[in-house]
Amino acid sequence: MNHNDIETRVAQSASELDHAQFVRWFREVAPYVHxxxxxxxxxxxxxxxxxxxxxxxxxxxxxxxxxxxxxxxxxxxxxxxxxxxxxxxxxxxxxxxxxxxxxxxxxxxxxxxxxxxxxxxxxxxxxxxxxxxxxxxxxxxxxxxxxxxxxxxxxxxxxxxxxxxxxxxxxxxxxxxxxxxxxxxxxxxxxxxxxxxxxxxxxxxxxxxxxxxxxxxxxxxxxxxxxxxxxxxxxxxxxxxxxxxxxxxxxxxxxxxxxxxxxxxxxxxxxxxxxxxxxxxxxxxxxxxxxxxxxxxxxxENTLDDLRDATIDDVGAIVQLIEPLEKDGTLVPRGRATIEREVENFTVLEHDGVIYGCVALKPYLDEGMAEMACLIVHPEWQGAGEGEMLLRHTEARARAMGVKRLFVLTTRTSHWFMKRGFVQGGVADLPKERQAHYNRSRNSMVFIKRL
Ligand SMILES: CC(C)(COP(=O)(O)OP(=O)(O)OC[C@H]1O[C@@H](n2cnc3c(N)ncnc32)[C@H](O)[C@@H]1OP(=O)(O)O)[C@@H](O)C(=O)NCCC(=O)NCCS
Structure with missing residues (x-):
């Protein structure tokens, strides 16, 4: 390939990149426009x-x-x-x-x-x-x-x-x-x-x-x-x-x-x-x-009144929230024992004694990362910004721990995370310990957000 050919190829790929970036950017903005x-x-x-x-x-x-x-x-x-x-x-x-x-x-x-x-x-x-x-x-x-x-x-x-x-x-x-x-x-x-x-x-x-x-x-x-x-x-x-x-x-x-x-x-x-x-x-x-x-x-307005750290007494309610989503394959089955063991990672949304949402944050501090998991809002309460509130709370918790990158594994909620600043990554981007437990048969997508 002579020098001119190379220059043409470089210019072509640069303009393809520009086009791709433009289209991606325009699509990312679309939800806000609506x-x-x-x-x-x-x-x-x-x-x-x-x-x-x-x-x-x-x-x-x-x-x-x-x-x-x-x-x-x-x-x-x-x-x-x-x-x-x-x-x-x-x-x-x-x-x-x-x-x-x-x-x-x-x-x-x-x-x-x-x-x-x-x-x-x-x-x-x-x-x-x-x-x-x-x-x-x-x-x-x-x-x-x-x-x-x-x-x-x-x-x-x-x-x-x-x-x-x-x-x-x-x-x-x-x-x-x-x-x-x-x-x-x-x-x-x-x-x-x-x-x-x-x-x-x-x-x-x-x-x-x-x-x-x-x-x-x-x-x-x-x-x-x-x-x-x-x-x-x-x-x-x-x-x-x-x-x-x-x-x-x-x-x-x-x-x-x-x-x-x-x-x-x-x-x-x-x-x-x-x-x-x-x-x-x-x-x-x-x-x-x-x-x-x-x-x-x-x-x-301070809407965080319903948010609090989970205690062992909340395990039953968390299991109830998770179960239907485990059954339909949205979430990976965890089992009650795992939730009991990791309950201090959970935050719950509670109103008038009813638990209607939860999220878990599992830190991998050696690698400056943390996983957000089990993000759920009960179907009757969805669409009112509660999911967003749980995300922001989790981001703030992670930042306070010194976490630089927050990741999620998801099969069906990728667009929700993309709209909120997460970018698709790969299994190789996960902390080593998490890579070892990655469930290949679920083939979940990895999304990462820099904090
Ligand atoms: C994802 C979830 C936590 C969002 O909770 P929420 O309280 O409804 O969230 P918000 O009110 O902040 O956001 C609602 C918006 O997200 C959209 N949304 C909901 N689920 C979505 C999905 N799977 N993909 C893309 N967008 C989604 C809604 O259409 C709504 O959009 P709108 O504002 O344009 O109407 C909730 O839908 C849920 O519990 N889903 C099932 C569990 C799940 O998939 N968890 C993620 C596991 S990785």
Whole structure:
């Protein structure tokens, strides 16, 4: 083969690889596309995102979400722009995070900044040049007097003057706009029934909108990853209770505290999920939405109340759960004695004294691995996220043991695991001891997830 032939072959196989990767990636995303069609997302971001030049990239991603049938409400802040106006006009005041006293001059600056940002956002959504992500996008963005505000008033003797809070929102009109495919844009200025304007905090506004519309997601775009575990990695999921503990701990930065407290409040008031996602990472909103672990921190209502370690008294209930699946071949028969011996590996889901789910975690710590087995949710309770909760709990347990790779052996549930970040491996990838016990006649598939 001459040099040119080799180059052609290399180029061909590279493009075949690209095609294969593209198709695999597109298929992996499909379940999320189905899941989120018709959902309502509230996206809140500070004026910092605009100052840092990240607006266009965000609008490209939002237009894609909109095209996929996700209903969007955008809420922008304007703090750096207001501060800049104040500086230019020679006023000494500078705004920090959250609700702050607002003088008449600062309110004027806030109105100017809101007007300018609103026009910038409308302009960005009006782009449609060929060969750009906005080509063929025809998205209408609509703003209006949807927010009734009230004064913050005097707090601890301090008069907050023109600073306001959300009193109510016209959820019905906002819903009708998003239902017909347009996007609602909310600026951080609201009006009282007397027609007076008030300076609002973006976080308060976004949270109120998410609650009023009973949104599936509230997403705050932040300057960086702000909720990290002790080892410096981003906490990808926090139960609301844990978020509240972190908030009480007093270790968070001012920004992190403000975003996380609003995320927690939103979830407490019925928003399904609240996310903190760094806008500094290009495409972060897509990664957070369409990949299992995302790139930011997700706060969810604490649903872990039903989860607990199994005890020897649970063996009977676990056997009852497992038996039908052993009979139909979904699970490998274990026998009561094995479960009794290994009961400390099990976690169960219990509600009102009924065990309705279980999972086992068997560590192979020499090889930094662990096996997740016997993942079961009783058929009457399936489809409500309990399986996902057992998986997340098992991942957290495994991580705490220092496990780097979690594996499962499955014959019929491969797609469930693939959707949740597991990748197919082979028997040779298993710990040596586990390879020795691999049941070749069952021919189970091996799936592995890096933790
Ligand atoms: C797998 C299992 C634990 C999931 O529990 P669950 O509480 O229903 O899980 P979730 O609610 O988090 O997820 C439900 C989703 O998984 C899907 N799903 C369920 N079983 C699946 C399977 N075998 N393959 C692919 N997807 C599956 C459901 O259709 C549902 O999809 P939707 O959200 O698009 O409607 C449960 O179906 C079960 O107990 N199955 C039998 C035991 C089993 O196969 N265990 C794995 C052994 S390796």
């Amino acid at each position: 899941d989120f069609r018709g959902n309502t997302f509230i996206i809140g971001f500070g004026g910092e995102l605009i100052r840092d030049g990240a607006l266009n990239a965000l609008i490209h991603d939002l237009s894609l979400l909109s095209a996929l049938g996700i209903k969007l409400v955008l809420v922008h802040g304007s703090r750096p722009q207001v501060n800049e106006q104040l500086r230019l006009k020679g006023y000494p005041t500078q705004f920090g995070r959250g609700i702050e006293p607002t003088s008449a001059e600062a309110l004027e600056c806030a109105k100017e900044a809101a007007g300018e940002i609103r026009l910038d956002i409308e302009a960005a959504f009006s782009q449609g040049l060929p060969n750009t992500p906005m080509s063929h996008a025809q998205i209408r963005i609509i703003s209006g007097n949807f927010v009734t505000a009230m004064p913050v008033g005097i707090v601890d003797g301090v008069d907050y003057q023109h600073a306001g809070k959300v009193r109510k929102m016209d959820a019905a009109i906002m819903r009708s706009i998003i239902d017909e495919g347009s996007i609602v844009l909310l600026s951080p200025v609201g009006f009282s029934p007397t027609g007076e304007a008030f300076n609002l905090a973006m976080e308060d506004l976004a949270t109120s909108a998410a609650v009023a519309l009973r949104a599936e997601k509230l997403i705050f775009l932040t300057q960086g990853p702000i909720v990290c575990a002790e080892d410096g990695t981003v906490d990808s999921e926090l139960a609301r209770e844990d978020a509240d503990k972190l908030l009480a701990g007093g270790t968070l930065s001012e920004d992190a505290h403000s975003f996380l407290s609003h995320a927690s409040l939103a979830v407490k008031r019925g928003v399904a999920r609240a996310h903190l996602v760094p806008y500094t990472l290009d495409g972060s909103i897509l990664l957070e939405t369409f990949t299992h672990d995302g790139v930011g921190t997700m706060v969810v």
